[in-house]
Amino acid sequence: MTAAPGDAAPSARAAARRGARRCVGVPALGIFLSMVGFGALARDLGFSGVQTFVATALIWGLPGQIAYVELAAAGAPLTVLVAAVAFANMRMLPMTVTGLPLILGGRPAGFLARTFYVQFMAVTAWTQMNADAPDLPKAQRLPFYLGFVAVLYAAGLTGTLIGYGVGAVLPDPAMRIAVFMTPLYLLLLVAAARHGSNRLAVALGAALGVGLYPAIGDASVLAAGLIGGTLAIAVGRRRAAARADREEGTDG
Amino acid sequence: MAEPLAAWMLLALAVAATFVWRLAGVALSGRVAEEGALFAWIAAVAYAMVAGLMARVILAPGGDMALQTMGPRALALAAAFAVWKLRGRSLTWGLAAGVGSYAVLVAAGF
Missing domain, CATH: 1.10.287 (Helix Hairpins)
Structure with missing residues (x-):
């Protein structure tokens, strides 16, 4: 926090690396497996691989993604589809309002930059940042966040492609245990607010x-x-x- | 599936239906004082939403709330929180207890 201006770049890189390392483990594995499930579901419902990939990349919020593929495949009316996706991902609003100051740590950022940063904010990153950011020097929060979500995003996109390509990668009982792990991890994290x-x-x-x-x-x-x-x-x-x-x- | 162009349009709408919340959040975030009562309320709402979603996904991932499928998950969740609490809110212990007891229940045929 008291680093001289000349130290800013290396210390930012170190913070980004720490964020990336923080993601390796339960967060990345959880998103990977969730998105494997999403990829497999989208293929079963008849979506193209490109559309499935784009859905993960640009929606980046699993409940909304699931609502989208299920309702689009069922031929639901447009308004129903839009309302259901909006409903399923509405938590992005309070998460963005409270998450943005958390990751910026007082750093000035333009509207476009802020909009770009929060595109990667979903439940895992928000929860992890709420737990970790207060202990980080303010200048390190944004690089830490970006390092964290870079790994998370890569894991989610890879999982989507693998799920689409190969279907479930684990036998059913193992998959059930793995899918139990992620929400429990996040619930325990928020419970320690x-x-x-x-x-x-x-x-x-x-x-x-x-x-x-x-x-x-x-x-x-x-x-x-x-x-x-x-x-x-x-x-x-x-x-x-x-x-x-x-x-x-x-x-x- | 719908025709290719229509399918892409549906996807664009789904993307927009998520993006608007993030965009609105960015627009609002500069106007809500971080130390204020409004911010505290929005944070509490976000915490409650995340917890509500996670608890439901833990107990009924596919939306199936039959006791037969929910029972073992509820037991493992209770074990996770009991150990978490006993171990001074240790994330590692709580997670290990929950996943471990759920794995035992799945292995036992539940």
């Missing part, structure tokens, strides 16, 4: 996301977010107010 209100939001969101799913399907993610997030903030405020009251009481 620094702010108490965010930890409460995670608990409420998880309960609501599961509980509402049978009734409202993919919209349960949005409902879990709005209801869980709002409740968590309200409870956090009430706690803070109670604390303030107590302190006032002892003072007086």
Whole structure:
């Protein structure tokens, strides 16, 4: 953080390498296997290899990708398809608003640059950056992020091609275990959020996301977010107010 | 599948339907003060959305909420969080406990 200007380039490269190394392991493997599943699904549904690859490269959000291939293959009306994809990937909005300052760390960036950076922000990168960024010097956050997502993106695109080309790469029981690993990793990461209100939001969101799913399907993610997030903030405020009251009481 | 051109148009729409959220996020992010109450609310909503999606995908990856398929996953999830908590919120321990117990259940034929 206090590095002289001359050190900026090598230290940025080092941060990018650290980000890339951070991705090797559970994050990259998880995205790789998820996208293998997506590639295999898209081929089964009759998509071309190029379209499948482009879907991963430009959507970069698995729930929306799945909604797209399933509904396009089923010949769903245009409006239904667009609404379903938009619904499935709506979390990109709050993730971008909160993730962007996290990865920029106060660094100035133009509109196009910011738009480019967040194109690679999906659930894995957002979750990992929330966990790791506060411990990084501000100047290293962007290179760390870019190193991390470079590996993640490469793993996702490779997985898509392999899934499309060969189908499932693991026998079914092994695949089920592997597919269990990624969301568990991300849920444990968000469950360790620094702010108490965010930890409460995670608990409420998880309960609501599961509980509402049978009734409202993919919209349960949005409902879990709005209801869980709002409740968590309200409870956090009430706690803070109670604390303030107590302190006032002892003072007086 | 639809005709080639129409298929590409559908893909372009699907890409746009995701891109608009990121674009809106970029447009909004400069206007929301990082220390403010609005930012805290948006962050809590994002955390709750991610948790809601992940919990559902852990318990019912294909959307199938039958107890028979969900039971072993719920058990492994509970094991993961119990160990995570006991080990001082250790990600490694929690993940190992969850994946390990799920692997045992799958190997046992569940």
